[in-house]
Amino acid sequence: MSPEGTPAIVSLHAVTDDERARPAIDRDRARAAVADLLIALGQDLDSPHLAETPRRAADALIELLTPEPFRATTFPNDEGCDDLVVVAGIPFHSLCEHHLLPFRGVAHVGYLPGDRLVGLSKLARIVEQSSRSLQVQERMTRQLAEWLERELAPRGTGVVLEAEHLCMSLRGPRIVGSVTTTRSFTGLLRDDERLRREFESRCDAQGMERTR
Ligand SMILES: Nc1nc2c(ncn2[C@@H]2O[C@H](COP(=O)(O)OP(=O)(O)OP(=O)(O)O)[C@@H](O)[C@H]2O)c(=O)[nH]1
Numbered sequence: 001m002s003p004e005g006t007p008a009i010v011s012l013h014a015v016t017d018d019e020r021a022r023p024a025i026d027r028d029r030a031r032a033a034v035a036d037l038l039i040a041l042g043q044d045l046d047s048p049h050l051a052e053t054p055r056r057a058a059d060a061l062i063e064l065l066t067p068e069p070f071r072a073t074t075f076p077n078d079e080g081c082d083d084l085v086v087v088a089g090i091p092f093h094s095l096c097e098h099h100l101l102p103f104r105g106v107a108h109v110g111y112l113p114g115d116r117l118v119g120l121s122k123l124a125r126i127v128e129q130s131s132r133s134l135q136v137q138e139r140m141t142r143q144l145a146e147w148l149e150r151e152l153a154p155r156g157t158g159v160v161l162e163a164e165h166l167c168m169s170l171r172g173p174r175i176v177g178s179v180t181t182t183r184s185f186t187g188l189l190r191d192d193e194r195l196r197r198e199f200e201s202r203c204d205a206q207g208m209e210r211t212r
């Protein structure tokens, strides 16, 4: 309950310290750098199709790397819900920190409630927010679990990401269709095998292989 005694809807800002510490984006410099890159790659910037490409490409990258802040609405768990809450099959795409190429797939995010419940859409929003950054899949998985821990203090969290990395399918080993799975479990989801299996069975129903 809020201090006034009305039912509490607590809003918490969801931008992490990491994101606050990020240096400001210099759009002009990014555009000039893309122009330099294209010239270094032997491309002709005088061609009508390429003339605006530095602007377009820089703006596209900036869009992909700019998380949208949101407020993480939470509610008191007045009904004492003690079953897993899982949003499975949340589509996402992000940019691989090593090659600046996309990786894309689905995220499954769940928690075992403690004193608070979170608005379900916020689980999708935090996936979207953490994907808007140069990422490594393992780190993104861990960040999502840490966010749940921080905002909800739940009795357990489960996060599973399944993704195809274009740096592996379009170049390098050129293996098309492989799926990388990363997982993070905390609290009772880490310690109680029955709960973890229950979480995983809900993820399986929305797994990448089944839904693509
Ligand atoms: N652990 C992890 N590795 C990633 C991720 N995304 C890309 N990588 C890997 O990052 C590694 C970078 O290694 P390097 O050997 O420096 O890159 P490279 O010379 O381009 O190597 P190849 O990709 O094997 O051609 C590669 O093995 C990628 O597959 C990720 O999310 N997690």
Ligand SMILES: [Zn+2]
Pocket: 096, 097, 098, 099, 100, 101, 165, 167, 168
């Ligand atoms: Zn990569």
